[in-house]
Amino acid sequence: MSRAIIKVENLSKRYRLGLKEKRSKTLAGQVGNIIKSPWENFQRLRKLSKFGEEDESVFWALKDINFEVKEGEVLGIIGKNGAGKSTLLKILSQITEPTSGKITLNGRVASLLEVGTGFHPELTGRENIYMNGTILGMTRREIDRKLDEIIDFSGIEKFVDTPVKFYSSGMKVRLGFSVAAHLEPEILIIDEVLAVGDYEFQQKCLGKMEDVSKNQGRTVLFVSHNMAAVQNLCSRGVLLTNGKLHFEGVTEKVLKSYIGGNSSTYFLNLENNHIKGEGNQKIILRTIKISGSLDEDIPVFPRKDVFVSLDVDFKEGFKNQGERIDIRIDNRLGQRLIWYSTKAENMLKLRTGKLTFKIPQCPLVPDEYVLTVFIHDGHDVANWYPQVMNFKVEEAAYFDSGMTIPNGQTSFIYPFELINTYK
Incomplete structure (x- = not known):
């Protein structure tokens, strides 16, 4: 039996986050902040010295x-x-x-x-x-x-x-x-x-x-x-x-x-879960829903239609300046399989409301998959949610078990349809 070459025991690392500097518009206020700073630092150290007591600066x-x-x-x-x-x-x-x-x-x-x-x-x-x-x-x-x-x-x-x-x-x-x-x-x-x-x-x-x-x-x-x-x-x-x-x-x-291979939840409210994407936040993604039906909550099966619905909010209004929304589907190893973009749909008119990607005859075999959403405002990244949601394609009948990706091909563009439901 081989020996342990690395052993980690009860390892912890604590950092103290820098708090926002207090500024004053007057000289007297600045002098007051300088005088108070040592006392405030002493109070924080007192809290850290007490077992189980920490302030907001501890990470x-x-x-x-x-x-x-x-x-x-x-x-x-x-x-x-x-x-x-x-x-x-x-x-x-x-x-x-x-x-x-x-x-x-x-x-x-x-x-x-x-x-x-x-x-x-x-x-x-x-x-x-x-x-x-x-x-x-x-x-x-x-x-x-x-x-x-x-x-x-x-x-x-x-x-x-x-x-x-x-x-x-x-x-x-x-x-x-x-x-x-x-x-x-x-x-x-x-x-x-x-x-x-x-x-x-x-x-x-x-x-x-x-x-x-x-x-x-x-x-x-x-x-x-x-x-x-x-x-x-x-x-x-x-x-x-x-x-x-x-x-x-x-x-x-x-x-x-x-x-999250065991996850069966295909609805995600980003606001309730405090999920914030990377970007300028000019376009907000509120919810994501993946279902085998546009109107019902049913599982996703291979060779059946799949609907990916996004509730989006154009905070500054739709300006028709190249805005686009992309979704990417990866397998459970992080390999990209499919990428859809609203840029490919010329007749699309984006507004605040629900945007649904309809994927006819789902080409994915039964397995777990991960969804990524990318939103661009035409000039810069508005929101980027990498691996934001997991979903599963369920097992179907043996002779109706879906299509496989061609050998040597890691991703492909599959026909899809966009559906807008305005509020």
């Missing part, structure tokens, strides 16, 4: 995290943005210290957390290999021995003697990953940096991580929003939710828990 990025990672294991760490994944990796990489708890690392750690971490922009790629390798714990002799292999893997041979400040973000990722991967650490920590690289390099990195874990017996911690990569690479996973360990187990069960 727990991680709270009582416990897990172990065995030698040679590839652990996937998943969760929504802000769940605490990057904070956890920074603590494990010893970049930041925990507020409480204990971590035990039995081996040398190499981490790649951000694009170009440890690079000096004025130095060439070759010089940065030596500097970054030294920072990560490699000796000069070790770097000399692996230099050609590092450069070849990174694929930037032509630019290796060019200052890094002229590199693209993808080139920095290539070089950074190559140095970290060839360090031969007992523990390799990878954050969501592979998303910057192109497809070919991503496949090369995934192959390298697989080789490091399976053939060399080293441990890999892998954070990614690419569920297909997590499923293919990781034997086990942990799911973080709001700084807490929500689920731990085999990868398939963790992924199912993350995407």
